Amino acid sequence: MNKVSEESVLSLPERHARILALLQQNGSISVTQLAEQFRVSEVTIRKDLSYLEQQKKLYRTHGSAILLSPYISDRHVSEKEKRNVEEKQAIGKAAAALIEQNDxxxxxxxxxxxxxxxxxxxxxxxTVITASVPVTQILSQDEQADVIQLGGITRSSSVSVVGPFAEQMLRSFNCSKLFIGVDGIDPDFGLTTTNMLEASLNRAMIDAAQKVVVLADSSKFGRRGFSKICDLEAVDRIITDCGIQAPYLDKLRERGIEVTVVNC
Incomplete structure (x- = not known):
């Protein structure tokens, strides 16, 4: 019996297991693709996806399915800093290696x-320009670092500043690199964060830098925050960890973005 006909006679639990396996492999898959794969109707596939979503095993979106909900809520920095610590340390080390003499x-x-x-x-x-109060506290202790703390409205959740005063300050500067963190990276939607004022400040930072380097652990891929920062075309390099799924890595490199994957 050939592969196609085997797919068509799978039991319901077997089909559900195969759907989840395909999602693990590809990151996302459309209803049409699944219907063709299993030789069943799109109505049947939608019922399958609805059931699996109720079981919190995937998330349905615009005629397709992904493993997790792409939408992110804002979380306090004290919660975020406890997540993916080893990955963030490795990413931070790789990013620091990009900083040049007298940069x-x-x-x-x-x-x-x-x-x-x-x-x-x-x-x-x-010379370092930053919106982050913790970054200022760390680097201001180094006698070889001149730190410019942007001014503005302090966000308690991130302990960083946002707003028009910070954006106005950036118009006076031109730097070699911007190191930026994000809440979500979606190949189609671009870079996002959960706060619209932060997104606006991030865009001003992009305008003030010659190169944009995104630091993002692998949990950020396929996710979306409330506010869009920019399209992927604005990004020069992404530093992430080895947990990134191959489909995301391939799409980024196809679009000319240099991707550094650190060891986990």
């Missing part, structure tokens, strides 16, 4: 930026 950089907000700051060992004189 001028921008560091955005987020817990991964704090891990980056702890790994920075300035060669020559380093």
């Amino acid at each position: 001028s950089i921008i560091i955005a907000s987020g817990t991964t930026m704090t891990f980056l700051a702890r790994e920075i060992r300035p060669a020559g004189r380093l």
Whole structure:
């Protein structure tokens, strides 16, 4: 019996297991693709996906399915900093290695930026512009680092500043690199965060930098925050960990983005 006919005679639990296996392999898959794969109607597949979503095993979106809900709510920095610690440390170390002698950089907000700051060992004189209060606290202790703390409204959840004053300050600067953390990376939707003021400040940071380096652990891929920062075309490099799924890695590299995968 050939493969197609085997797919068509699967029991309901077997079909559900195969659907989840395909999602693990591909990250997402459409209703049409599943219907063709299993030689059943799209109505049947929608019922399958509805059941699996009720079991909290996948998330349905726009005629397709993914493993997890892509939508992210804002969480306090004290909660975020406890997640994926080893991955963030490795990502921060890889990012710090990109900083050159007498460099001028921008560091955005987020817990991964704090891990980056702890790994920075300035060669020559380093100038850092940042929205993150913890980053300022760390780097201001280094005599070789000149730290410019952006001013504005302080977000208690991230302990960082946002708002028009910070954006206005950035218009006076031009830096070699922006190191930015995000809440979500979607190949189609781009970079996102949960706060619209932070997204606006991030866009101003992008305008003030020659290169954009995104630091994101693998849990951020396929997710979306409330506010869009930019399309992927604005990104030069992404540093992530080995948990990134192959389909996301392939799509990023196909679009000309340099991706560094650190060891887990």
